[in-house]
Amino acid sequence: MKKLLQKLFINLFVIAYDKPRKHVIAGLTRNLKFLFSFLILIVFMFFTGVNAYSQSNVSDFTEFNDYWTGNATPPNISLTGDIIFGPALGTAALGLNMTIAGNDRIFDGLGTYSGLNLGSGMSLAINGGITFQNFENSSNGGAIYVNGSNISFSGGSTTFQNNTSMTYITLVRSASIVLFSA
Numbered sequence: 001m002k003k004l005l006q007k008l009f010i011n012l013f014v015i016a017y018d019k020p021r022k023h024v025i026a027g028l029t030r031n032l033k034f035l036f037s038f039l040i041l042i043v044f045m046f047f048t049g050v051n052a053y054s055q056s057n058v059s060d061f062t063e064f065n066d067y068w069t070g071n072a073t074p075p076n077i078s079l080t081g082d083i084i085f086g087p088a089l090g091t092a093a094l095g096l097n098m099t100i101a102g103n104d105r106i107f108d109g110l111g112t113y114s115g116l117n118l119g120s121g122m123s124l125a126i127n128g129g130i131t132f133q134n135f136e137n138s139s140n141g142g143a144i145y146v147n148g149s150n151i152s153f154s155g156g157s158t159t160f161q162n163n164t165s166m167t168y169i170t171l172v173r174s175a176s177i178v179l180f181s182a
Helices: 002-017 026-048 061-068
Strands: 056-058 075-080 097-101 105-108 116-118 124-127 130-133 144-148 150-154 156-160 177-182
Touching: 002 130, 144 150
Parallel strands: 056 075, 075 097, 097 124, 105 130, 116 144, 124 150, 130 156
Antiparallel strands: 156 177
């Protein structure tokens, strides 16, 4: 792709400037070449530049943990597989602002592990369907603990089932909570 774009740029440059210059002042021609090259670069960057809000596909716990802890960017992810939690979910990056496209996937704590802990100043938006199941924690929530932060759900149903917490939330076993939003 890069070579094709280079070839296109060279061909455009040759077509635009490979004409007889009998009546053109050399300095003016040089400035026009620079201006034309600059405009081509701007147009190229506009149509092919990296989007600052691009999403990365995440299909397992290790990948999710990298984004959650801020070790990978961008913090906008799209789940392409169910995420089976393990014992090493890192601390969320300070001031993390993350968007998760749920894609009707599952976050599963296997009846042993705790879920997401949103510390102060964080913002988490979950778009599309997602299920939080089998999370267990003796404190600070089961599936999600929100403390001084923001969380939002949109664009599908969010299901919480079989999650347990001993504090902050009444102990409820084998119940399902489903949140719907358009």
